[in-house]
Amino acid sequence: MTAGWRWPVWLSILVGIGLASTLHLAVGAKSIPWSDVWQALLAYDPSNSDHSVIRGSRLPRLWVAMVVGACLGLAGTVMQAVGDNPLADPGILGINSGAALFVVIGLLVLPGNDMSMIPLFAFSGALVAAIGVMLLAGRTPNPVRLTLSGAMMAALFGAITAILLLLDQQGLDSLRRWLTGSLGISGANLPAWLWPYIVAGMLLCLVNVRALNAYRLGAQVASSMGVNLLRMRLLSLVAVVLLSGCAVALAGPIGFVGLVVPHAARLLVGHDLRQLLLATPLLGGLLLVLADVVARTLVSPYGVNTGIVPALIGGPVFVALVLRKLK
Amino acid sequence: MLKAMGLQLQFDELKVLDDISLTIPEGCFTALIGANGCGKTTLLNVLARMLRPASGDVLLQGKPHVQFSRRDLARQIALLPQRTASPAGITVRELVMQGRYPWQSWWQQWSDADQQAVDRAVALADVGMLLDRTLTSLSGGQLQRCWIAMTLAQETPVILLDEPTTFLDIAHQIALLELLAELRDQGRTVVAVLHDLNQAARYADQLVMLRQGKVHAQGTPAEVFTPANLKAVFDLDAHILIDPHSGDPLCVPASPARLRALDGQVAL
Numbered sequence: 001m002t003a004g005w006r007w008p009v010w011l012s013i014l015v016g017i018g019l020a021s022t023l024h025l026a027v028g029a030k031s032i033p034w035s036d037v038w039q040a041l042l043a044y045d046p047s048n049s050d051h052s053v054i055r056g057s058r059l060p061r062l063w064v065a066m067v068v069g070a071c072l073g074l075a076g077t078v079m080q081a082v083g084d085n086p087l088a089d090p091g092i093l094g095i096n097s098g099a100a101l102f103v104v105i106g107l108l109v110l111p112g113n114d115m116s117m118i119p120l121f122a123f124s125g126a127l128v129a130a131i132g133v134m135l136l137a138g139r140t141p142n143p144v145r146l147t148l149s150g151a152m153m154a155a156l157f158g159a160i161t162a163i164l165l166l167l168d169q170q171g172l173d174s175l176r177r178w179l180t181g182s183l184g185i186s187g188a189n190l191p192a193w194l195w196p197y198i199v200a201g202m203l204l205c206l207v208n209v210r211a212l213n214a215y216r217l218g219a220q221v222a223s224s225m226g227v228n229l230l231r232m233r234l235l236s237l238v239a240v241v242l243l244s245g246c247a248v249a250l251a252g253p254i255g256f257v258g259l260v261v262p263h264a265a266r267l268l269v270g271h272d273l274r275q276l277l278l279a280t281p282l283l284g285g286l287l288l289v290l291a292d293v294v295a296r297t298l299v300s301p302y303g304v305n306t307g308i309v310p311a312l313i314g315g316p317v318f319v320a321l322v323l324r325k326l327k
Numbered sequence: 328m329l330k331a332m333g334l335q336l337q338f339d340e341l342k343v344l345d346d347i348s349l350t351i352p353e354g355c356f357t358a359l360i361g362a363n364g365c366g367k368t369t370l371l372n373v374l375a376r377m378l379r380p381a382s383g384d385v386l387l388q389g390k391p392h393v394q395f396s397r398r399d400l401a402r403q404i405a406l407l408p409q410r411t412a413s414p415a416g417i418t419v420r421e422l423v424m425q426g427r428y429p430w431q432s433w434w435q436q437w438s439d440a441d442q443q444a445v446d447r448a449v450a451l452a453d454v455g456m457l458l459d460r461t462l463t464s465l466s467g468g469q470l471q472r473c474w475i476a477m478t479l480a481q482e483t484p485v486i487l488l489d490e491p492t493t494f495l496d497i498a499h500q501i502a503l504l505e506l507l508a509e510l511r512d513q514g515r516t517v518v519a520v521l522h523d524l525n526q527a528a529r530y531a532d533q534l535v536m537l538r539q540g541k542v543h544a545q546g547t548p549a550e551v552f553t554p555a556n557l558k559a560v561f562d563l564d565a566h567i568l569i570d571p572h573s574g575d576p577l578c579v580p581a582s583p584a585r586l587r588a589l590d591g592q593v594a595l
Binding site: 207210213214216217218220221223224225226227228266270271272 | 375377397398400401402404405406408411412414415416417421422425426428429431433477481
């Protein structure tokens, strides 16, 4: 369909990602000149300590930031589309808290688990939370009830997590950074076996894109045009669980990215899901890379947790976008 | 040809469709009429397979329509619901193009046939000058025409419309009914729930009167449009006149109070 591709917008997004990534690699506890950053990428010299910092610790962290941002952006977009709810987001609807709770239970309560089990706990927690929210939200689509159910789920899971951690001070210390969303926790490495889940989640979004586009016209119209609503919702559920689960497993529960990125993307590229599903992973990655830059420079040299920043910078940006649109 | 056989459907205790059997002839304009809550919308949704009846069957070209795949059915029957959303950020062009959904697939995106179907639909519904407007910027009448264009772009032999004239002023109502008659003349089967009895009698080839989930009367307007039927279906006292220009029956509601006052004085 000829909804029109706004090439300047896409070009700016890509340029933005390039600049943000370079910045991400250059700043940190030790600032590295941009020229050295490029050299480390293009002509790696193992004997140069700056190069090994970039290759060994900052580049993996950059990848994690991009992947986590992309997963959250996509998950938020799919949730907003399928829930027909502009407030849907893995954070607000409790998916992230569910995943986090199950990770905490898995690591602290059940014996004999190590960090490598985190993704499985995260998936099951995300699934339980998603199904719980859907059951609470009821059969008839009702955006307000859905949002309230999600908020309640998030609060409930958050409370249980807090209780568990209070009972286990040692566990709290080891998990605190992860629980506020930290890109450093996974050892700044992207486990290779997480990729299949991420790719599967993204492919499911892609398979669903025509149905989601038709669904914008309402459930009844979509259904009369041959959209299998049940299949669309199931695929979306699995995609959201995989994507949010991966994001939580990698970096802990990071909120707000899934909420703000789809809205920003709609303002930039329009409402066509085919463009949105391409733009939101890019914008999500961009947002989280920038957030991580801020997180690592804000109170240098200590660094705050990345998960705190999206809310800090995303909130005002979000309000600005909304206000501009209301005018 | 669309045929309903012994349709039954209940919502909780309420029998919404109570043994409905009817034939919708091919290439005809059929109007469903009846009082509020008599099951018109439900019947339309069952005919479109949006609702499954508890028992009974709908036959499309002699084949039970549960045997059609979703896509094949969507290539045969289009449904325009009574209430449609006006999602933000969608232009009229995108809306009409969505009508091609059942003809497209992942590997076969926009084709020349799709474009021609959209062009035809846009011309028929006369929405050419609205194509770049967003849905939220349109008036009710314009919006309805755009949704009709989307339904037409689906290029189905059967078109079902639920109260398509609601929210339109009288001129737009007539324009829409003329459009439906034109579609009928092109050989399409049109089924519409209509509220205005005189419009139904004038434009439809067949009237189906529903009363409490049953077919009360079915036939040509001249056969069905009788004071007795109107009394039974709508609890309405009315006279039937003949339009001197077109020869169509016209219903003129009578005021019971005045009827009583005039009783015995004037021979009606």
